[in-house]
Amino acid sequence: MQVVDLRSDTITKPTLKMREVMAQAEVGDDVYGEDPTVNRLENMAAELVGKEAALFVPSGTMGNQLAVMTHTQPGDEIILGQESHIFYYEVGGFAKLSGVQARTLDDSIGIFSGDDLKSVIRDDNIHYPKTGLICLENTHNRAGGVAITKEKTDMICKVAQKNNIPIHLDGARLFNAVIQLDIEVKELVKNVDSVMFCLSKGLAAPVGSILAGSKEFIEQARKNRKMLGGGMRQSGIIAAAGLIALDERVEELQVDHDLANRLAKGIKEAGLKAIDIKEVNTNFVILEVDEDVYTTDEVLEILAEHGVKMTYFGSGLIRAVTHKDLSVGDIDYVIEVMNGELLV
Structure with a gap:
């Protein structure tokens, strides 16, 4: 049976x-700053996003948590979207690791408004926590992989700068946004204070993410990384794959976006009464299920019986994510299965 895995681009x-460069990578002890391959990756990444320095971390979640920990003090309040990855999917890490509380805003379209942000920034009052950090996400996972424009990002940055509050960008799929918006990554993240991006999603490296910011910020984040157990030794073996990811995979993300649009178009043209396309952004396709015909779980089970894997995304919603390990033939097979099994 053909298997088409659309659960996430993390499965690349x-x-x-x-694999070849990993086997041949020149390595050293990175905790001592002596791994030349890691050093090359960090320098390349910092230059790419226009920041002074960068830090190689095992995961995007660790990168985000390090950013919160480094920007804030215990007792601070951070402002972030109620659907953001940092709030929704990171196990409450900011509360336990950094001792901060969250003030959430409506980011259902991928970003909150400047007016909403202004309304929740804390005044200097003895009763209030300090607003220590504002967090954004691009592309925004739970908003359906939507790419947030530079204009919208800069609008939030302007409010933050006026109030002397740093901004961290969770850019796990930052380069999908770059491709979608046709903009240089330096420009897109120019006004944020720190940015994290993953090497292990659409860029297809097996493991690792980058946290970038000022030299002083990264020096402290490096110490915090050690405290969290993220100090790696001969990590050039995995950093080598990250160099290839940044050098060769960024432009290829357009293929993933094209496959997402092909899938959406095929489903629409099939005329399935129980399935509609809610939205298509970058490499995400969000399917809306008419639960009067099928439950969401029933649709997922039917697809799984034919080797098609997608993700439950909430009641009546299914997420399909395209990536480099899929072909046009795979996408057409999915459309064929849906047309054959879900046509009511």
Whole structure:
């Protein structure tokens, strides 16, 4: 049976070239700052996003949590979207690791408004916590992979700068936004104080993310990384794949976006009464299920019986994510299965 895995772009396998450079990577002890491959990756990443320095971390979640920990003090309040990854999917890490509380805003379209932000920034009052950080996300996962424009990002940055509050950008799929918006990554993140992006999603490296910001910020984040157990030794073996990811995979993300649009178009043209396309952004396709015909779980089970894997995304919603390990033939097979099994 053919298997087409659309659950996430995290399931991508490293390329043959990545495997080759990993085997041959020059390594040293990175905790001592002596791994030349890690140093190259961090320098390349910092230059790419236009920041002074960068830090290689095992995961995007660790990168985000390090950003919160480094920007804030215990007792601070952070402002972030109620659907953001940091709030929704990171196990309450900011509360336990950084001792901060969250003030959430409506980011159902991928970003909250400047007016909403202004309304929740704390005054200097003895009763209030300090607003220590504002967090954004691009692309925004739970908003359906939507790419947030520079104009919208800068609008929030302007409010933050006026109030002397740092901004951290969770850019797990930052380069999908860059491709979608046709903008240089330096420009897109120019006005944020720190940015995290993953190497292990659409860029297809097997593991690792980057946290970037000022030199002083990264120095402290490096110490915090050690405290959290993220100090890696001969990590050039995995950093080598990250170099290939940044050098060769960024432009290829357009193929993933094209596959997402092909899938959406095919489902629409099939005329399935129980399935509609809620939205298509970057490499995400969000399917809306008419639960008067099928439950969401029933649709997922029917697809799974034919080797098609997608993700439950809430009542009546299914997420499909395209990535480098899928072909046009795979997408057409999914459309064929849906047309054959879900046509009511």
